[in-house]
Amino acid sequence: MFADELKTLRRLGFRHILLQILNFASVLASGLTIWKGLGLITNSESPIVVVLSGSMEPAFYRGDLLFLTNPANEKYHTGDITVYKVPGADIPIVHRVLETHDGAKIARGRSIVASSNSQDQLLLTKGDNNYIDDIELYQGLEWLQRRHIIGKVRGFLPYVGYVTIAMNDFPQLKYALLGGLGLLALIQRE
């Protein structure tokens, strides 16, 4: 089936093979760099996430794609939808902010005042579709701190996330897609 292409490859030589592999590798490299760059610009370690559960219905359903940003100097307000990751848990959770409190700070006169630094905020969250708030998910913490927050939801795309869910549930699909892309890049000329 690939006899013609193999013959062509052998005829064109070693540098050509390196060039074809480079085509494929640079597609992956540019995708990775765009992802990392996006993470830096949005100040979020994972600026695009997929909703896995139904705890935010009817706002978000399983399979929705969410776009996050995490502005470091802005305070979060009640009603913002945040994605957070509790230390000790693998999976980030997307829920709505129920309460916010400014963290405590020791002022110069040794009195306790509210900190105006947004990184000292404390948050309590709850899923729209849940009956109770998230205290039980916090693994012992009473409040979430800003450093646990991955970002705030700015926009979403429905259904698109099912592709990622399918690839996670069926890893063969991921390898098949990658293999197919690689084959295509190696065989085609630019």
Next chain:
Amino acid sequence: MSSRQKKSKHASNGVRPAIDGVDSTPTSSISGLLLAAADSVIDRDSNGVKVNNANVTELKNACDDALKRFLSRPELFNQIYTHTDVRLALGWLSVFVAGATGLYGWKVEFEKSKPVVWAGVILYVVLTTVQTLYAYFIERDTVYVGKRKTFDKRIVTERITIASSTAPPPSLSSSPSPAPPSAIPSPSTTYPPPPTNCPQYTLTISFLRSTSGGKSLLGKGKAKVQAGYNAFFDEKGAMDVQRFERWVGECVGSVMDGKTE
């Protein structure tokens, strides 16, 4: 040129052609070598080149590959791989930078990794920009750069640069030179003009002849030739490599002969 009858491969030193005794400067030997190489029956390792002849990009790529293979024959030129090597080096470097940045960002926690990831992303963008600028301004259409050294009282170096592109079908009044062979093989030696509604494979050939390590210039020349793709590909997409090589040989030979000292 037309007196050449031999079909055997020439010796690979290209100094004195055994047959053409009229002009013994290195310039005539290169045309002779080119035509001899095109006429020689070399057993090709493949059954022939076959492309989709509705896809102009594939046609151009097939012609470019045939050109590179033809001119890189041992008795003709040695290919200079500078452009390819620059592209490979920059490309693979940017891939490794991106990979290292990704790996670092994966291993180290987000906030701490930020300075290094910034550096990596900016370095990747710089490398990609340099690659693009190089390809656009310096490499442009070049498909082949070759060098040839002959010894004739002194070491003469000939350097040839070939750029190729596809031109739209010409109007009836233009006449490309030299006249390319028609697609229908005809027993007569005259070439009837080709059909004109076909994209044209355009070659820009420039060469430089110098000696004593490039310090004194002996001659240089430049020419632009074109031929319709239908002269080399039949209706099934099979390429007539020998016809193509003969055409290339004629064009390159006439450029190198046309402007001598």
